[in-house]
Amino acid sequence: MALTTDQARSSLTDDAIVERIVNAVMEQRLRAGAKLPESALCDAFQCNRTQIRRILVVLAERGVVTLHANRGAFVSSPDATAAHEVFEARRAVERSIVLLAVERIEEGALEGLRANIRAGAAAEARGDRSQSIRLSGEFHLRLAEVVGNSVLTKFLGELVARTSLIIGLHGSHGARSCAEAEHKGLADALERRDAHGAAEAMEHHLRHIENTLDIYDGPEQSVDIVSIFAR
Amino acid sequence: MALTTDQARSSLTDDAIVERIVNAVMEQRLRAGAKLPESALCDAFQCNRTQIRRILVVLAERGVVTLHANRGAFVSSPDATAAHEVFEARRAVERSIVLLAVERIEEGALEGLRANIRAGAAAEARGDRSQSIRLSGEFHLRLAEVVGNSVLTKFLGELVARTSLIIGLHGSHGARSCAEAEHKGLADALERRDAHGAAEAMEHHLRHIENTLDIYDGPEQSVDIVSIFAR
DNA sequence: CTTGATCTATTTGTCAACGATAAGTAAGAC
DNA sequence: GTCTTACTTATCGTTGACAAATAGATCAAG
Numbered sequence: 119m120a121l122t123t124d125q126a127r128s129s130l131t132d133d134a135i136v137e138r139i140v141n142a143v144m145e146q147r148l149r150a151g152a153k154l155p156e157s158a159l160c161d162a163f164q165c166n167r168t169q170i171r172r173i174l175v176v177l178a179e180r181g182v183v184t185l186h187a188n189r190g191a192f193v194s195s196p197d198a199t200a201a202h203e204v205f206e207a208r209r210a211v212e213r214s215i216v217l218l219a220v221e222r223i224e225e226g227a228l229e230g231l232r233a234n235i236r237a238g239a240a241a242e243a244r245g246d247r248s249q250s251i252r253l254s255g256e257f258h259l260r261l262a263e264v265v266g267n268s269v270l271t272k273f274l275g276e277l278v279a280r281t282s283l284i285i286g287l288h289g290s291h292g293a294r295s296c297a298e299a300e301h302k303g304l305a306d307a308l309e310r311r312d313a314h315g316a317a318e319a320m321e322h323h324l325r326h327i328e329n330t331l332d333i334y335d336g337p338e339q340s341v342d343i344v345s346i347f348a349r
Numbered sequence: 350m351a352l353t354t355d356q357a358r359s360s361l362t363d364d365a366i367v368e369r370i371v372n373a374v375m376e377q378r379l380r381a382g383a384k385l386p387e388s389a390l391c392d393a394f395q396c397n398r399t400q401i402r403r404i405l406v407v408l409a410e411r412g413v414v415t416l417h418a419n420r421g422a423f424v425s426s427p428d429a430t431a432a433h434e435v436f437e438a439r440r441a442v443e444r445s446i447v448l449l450a451v452e453r454i455e456e457g458a459l460e461g462l463r464a465n466i467r468a469g470a471a472a473e474a475r476g477d478r479s480q481s482i483r484l485s486g487e488f489h490l491r492l493a494e495v496v497g498n499s500v501l502t503k504f505l506g507e508l509v510a511r512t513s514l515i516i517g518l519h520g521s522h523g524a525r526s527c528a529e530a531e532h533k534g535l536a537d538a539l540e541r542r543d544a545h546g547a548a549e550a551m552e553h554h555l556r557h558i559e560n561t562l563d564i565y566d567g568p569e570q571s572v573d574i575v576s577i578f579a580r
Numbered sequence: 581c582t583t584g585a586t587c588t589a590t591t592t593g594t595c596a597a598c599g600a601t602a603a604g605t606a607a608g609a610c
Numbered sequence: 611g612t613c614t615t616a617c618t619t620a621t622c623g624t625t626g627a628c629a630a631a632t633a634g635a636t637c638a639a640g
Contacts, residue, residue: 155590155591155592156591156592157590157591166624166625166626167592167625168623168624168625169624171403171592171593172402172403172406175403175406175407175410176406176410179406179407179410179411180410181500187592187593187631188591188592188593188630188631188632189591189592189631189632189633190591190592190632200499203498203499203500203501204500206449206498206500206501207498207500207501207504209445210441210442210445210446210449210501211441211442211445211504213445214440214441214442214444214445215441218437218441267434267437267438268431268434269412269434269435269437269438269508270434270437270438270441273438273442273504277500386620386621386622387621387622388620388621397594397595397596398595398596398622399593399594399595400594402622402623418601418622418623419600419601419602419621419622419623420601420602420603420621420622421621421622
């Protein structure tokens with residue numbers, strides 16, 4: 119299990135560990151359903167259980183992990199309903215972010231977005247899937263930063279992480295290759311300060327991602343026996 | 350075997366305690382800046398520090414509480430910038446919620462909203478400030494429930510709590526009396542399934558609230574936690 | 581071979597004690 | 611009178627031990 123990276127990390131803060139775990143989820147090194155034993159996390163981050171347990175509570179609050187009483191923490195495994203809710207919420211939040219970003223974006227940020235697109239295309243070209251995924255998420259988070267609203271940025275951070283999780287669970291590989299083209303269209307609309315165009319581009323981009331997913335409820339979902347035989 | 354109050358309290362779940370603290374914040378029984386000592390909370394809810402510390406992490410994650418290392422937990426005291434960010438985020442989220450609700454609302458939910466408005470007007474009429482505040486927040490949460498998206502509902506829950514906090518910190522009392530009229534206009538637009546009208550009504554409502562605020566930074570206060578939660 | 585029960589071991593959840601930090605208080609110097 | 615400094619106290623943060631619960635293994639029976 120790819121929890122460990124190669125640094126000596128004596129005193130990582132809570133935030134730093136949360137970020138690392140979220141990154142691992144977003145890059146799909148940690149997949150939906152993976153168990154996160156406290157002891158393994160303690161080993162991975164060289165810290166004690168108190169800190170890890172606190173971090174797991176934070177991750178659960180963000181919907182990235184799910185806690186089962188007396189069984190421990192697992193990377194969340196959203197069913198079809200939850201997946202659609204996350205995408206719907208993300209469309210809602212990102213639409214607002216784009217509309218605000220159109221008014222506030224400046225040249226430096228725009229160039230940052232374009233650099234991200236180039237890096238994403240390069241990663242895609244050399245088949246570096248995990249980098250490609252990471253950069254794709256980073257594009258949206260950069261855009262959120264443009265708005266300068268920490269609350270919206272926090273919401274989007276949660277949504278991007280959960281979306282990555284869903285893509286990893288239900289995604290087909292082909293869809294990803296379109297991201298850079300659509301990001302480019304978005305950046306162009308932002309440069310023109312075309313609010314309607316940018317909002318539509320975002321909407322289309324997110325619906326496109328969702329539509330390429332094959333969302334079904336996995337085999338290990340617990341079935342409601344009672345409802346099956348209630349008739 | 351009759352459960353005593355203490356026994357009943359000792360079995361409160363994390364969520365229940367979180368909800369009670371959030372309610373206390375929303376009803377402004379707990380004001381911005383109030384210190385929340387662990388021992389006082391342990392007394393109030395008859396539980397131990399382990400549980401309370403876990404709950405404080407959740408509340409901090411929701412922005413309702415701020416943790417200062419080695420000093421403890423305080424009800425968040427958002428400055429002007431943070432307050433503006435919360436309102437901006439709330440406008441963004443609520444606009445999306447209204448647009449979805451226009452399409453999905455049904456008669457029962459609409460009647461629930463109208464009942465809330467009546468109850469709010471009654472509370473306002475008899476000068477029951479804390480009920481009035483609670484019902485006003487409940488209106489928006491009911492509306493979110495209509496959409497049936499747990500992610501959006503969670504976001505709005507956080508935003509409503511933080512907004513109440515800000516109103517309690519910076520608010521003038523006069524503004525509140527307009528809420529019922531504006532809620533009624535919103536309900537009417539929803540009934541007509543008038544997407545544009547409902548969105549505009551929500552936007553106006555939220556901007557109206559924000560504009561009546563007079564933002565300044567106040568001092569921390571100490572309060573009697575046990576009496577706030579005694580019931 | 582499958583089903584069911586029992587036992588063992590691992591992991592989580594809780595608790596109480598200890599150490600660390602910061603706020604509050606009192607004493608002394610200017 | 612006030613400012614500084616040292617001390618005291620209260621609260622937070624961490625640790626380690628213990629209790630509780632679950633999952634897995636072993637074994638017996640149909």
